Amino acid sequence: MTAPAFAPETEERLALARQVADAVLFEGYVLYPYRASAAKNRLRWQFGVLVPPAWGAEHDEHDFQHTECLMEPKQGATLSVEVRFLRARRRTVQQTLPDGGFATVPELRLDDRVLMPWDEGTEERVEMVVPVAGLLGDGVTRPFTLPAREDTEPVLDAAGRTVGRLLRRCEQISGRVTLSARELDGPYRTVRLTAVVENTSDWTPSGERGDGREAALPHSLVATHLLMALSAGSFLSMTDPPEWARGAVAACRNLHTWPVLAGEPGRGDLVLSSPIILEDHPAIAPESPGALYDATEIDEILALRTAALTDEEKREARGTDARAAAVIDLADSMPAEVLERLHGAVRGLREITGETGDGFPDEHGVQRPDTPWWDPASDAGFDPARDRVVVGGRSLGAGSRVELRPGLRHTDAQDLFLQGRTATVEAVLHDVDGAVHLAVTVDGDPGADIRREQGRYLYFQPDELVPLEGDA
Template sequence: MDAVRAIADTILYEGHLLWPYRASAARHGKRWTIGGVHPKEEAERSGGRWTVSAEFLLEDGPESTVEFTLRFLQTVHRQMMDGDAPVPELKVGPGTYRTRQEAREREITSGRLPVERLLRSPVRVPVAIAAGLDEKPVEGKARNPVEGTVGRPARIVRTWDRVTGTVVLSAERAAPGAVRLRAVLVNTGAAADRDEAARSAMLCAHLVADASGGAFVSPADPPPRLAGAAAACHSDGLWPVLAGPPGGHGTVLAAPIVLYDWPQVAPQTPDDLFGGAGLDRLLAELAAGDPRGGGRATTGTGRS
């Protein structure tokens, strides 16, 4: 599963990290992503998506089970506070702290489901992220570069909005010894405008399916006896591929970009790029204009 998580993290953070982060940049403070699933009204106004889905085949047996995991980023607003006053940036010691948009990883799992259960009726997995706030002080004396004031306590205040939705999971017999699994993600939230929709969105949303007692069928290269059933699968906004160690058939990754089967992270990518320390380092490099602050590379990927 570590290999699958590595490539899934690449998808999760690709759009979030690639834009330059400088005070002079036109997109300063905004993080742009791929694969956003937004509240329906705003998605229909803007031509975006409020639902995505994926279908793929599983060669099953009487004891087959499958577990689905939804992963996405949620927008978090990071506000710098000079005392009780919100400010665009503060200097504390040698460091500069800026107000900006960040993101928080969210992960929701269905638990292990017998395929026979999915054949009987759909299973609905709720997505319910409550709105929240956290804050922490910044050690040292703050200097406001705009007002020129020194010495007021500095704080970082992070806030995020509510995100709601549903993942509907189902199965149908597609051929003798094979079922067609279907996963539909719907954003059920509401938003009055584009900014509110971004705060209520599931960004870079993707699904990982893990099978036990069965083998997933490659959507791109199915065996001849299942070619017709594979061609009848319909996905919208997600593209399922086999994932994990090359040659394995136990995991499917349904991503918002087109990949080949068994995509891999390029070996030159730092192992900790998407850990806490790695993200902090990368953002610092982006702020300083360090050319190393690019995205994580992948091999075996394609784009449409």
């Protein structure tokens, strides 16, 4: 889209942040096994989808994103904003007829690939550059429209003959970006920035059968997110703000998106507001050999499983999407040393210092304590099957029955389903820090016997359990 060009220095900073923003843009774009016929690839576009207002009102989906964050702009600062999203481009497969015409078909089989109907994603951007001073008060609004378009691509066989064509169509999309700012009271000059991205398309569902979410997607903004850069000044972290700004940060409203500091660590002049919750200064792992697009991306597992697909499955994946084809080629050509790097990486080491027994450093120049931090011999005084612990005035051990109250600690989302359930204590364990943990199996769990055989229990601390009446 046409828009004011960013300054070279701003463009350089945004280019670094786009490496992570691209991962957001294509998160879940196509899922393993990368075939259009796979069941999980028939329900796509799950992150940051801004649907037409008429559809959202009827189906409880969002037509806007609302971002608020704090910044400390310097005098004369400008704000550069880039809205990024995917536009669904619907692809229809057609086969050449004897009379030279074309007929729509469910698939077109070629020697190297199998072509099927598919929604491709094309990247779109809306760019704005505005003075921060101009955002105070009513702010600035930028409407935009992407016109409908249609194009065709011939499909040739191995001999170069036209055997069909791909018909691609994009529907019209309209939207609006609104930026505003307000100076806050406080010890420092702080401005609350508000950025709202809306889908204003007037498309409405016809109410006919088949007029579902698939019909709304071509009129939607998909994987929508924001990049915002200050020319002078800095943003405050919304995750770990300074103490004096915590109240103002808590008052910010972020709906269907979350802003984090982006770009190089140590700098605060760039923000990525994403529908996926990230930490400040997110980065792509240097070991990653390329984008795999799967929403549960684990490079090593996906690379191995993709390489193990059958030749027929790979043919269909290559015909599904150009990005899926690139994943297949990547998995087939990945050298062993690259695959080995995906097994794991150490991001940082912490040096443990202390004096050695003779007061001198060891061969690495690190002083060691006289005794190790944990003595394995100390385990001799414990027996998980026989040890007991007093809870609520009752002695609990293996075989005791208890009621689970994990809500006191909120350590796991699964705890919500265990609240109030009864269980049997299987063992009492002591960790190296002196804390006590009770291993339990939940009453009524059909897999309890298997858990006992494998020693795979659920673990709770004493204050998360209530002894049941009648227990010793």
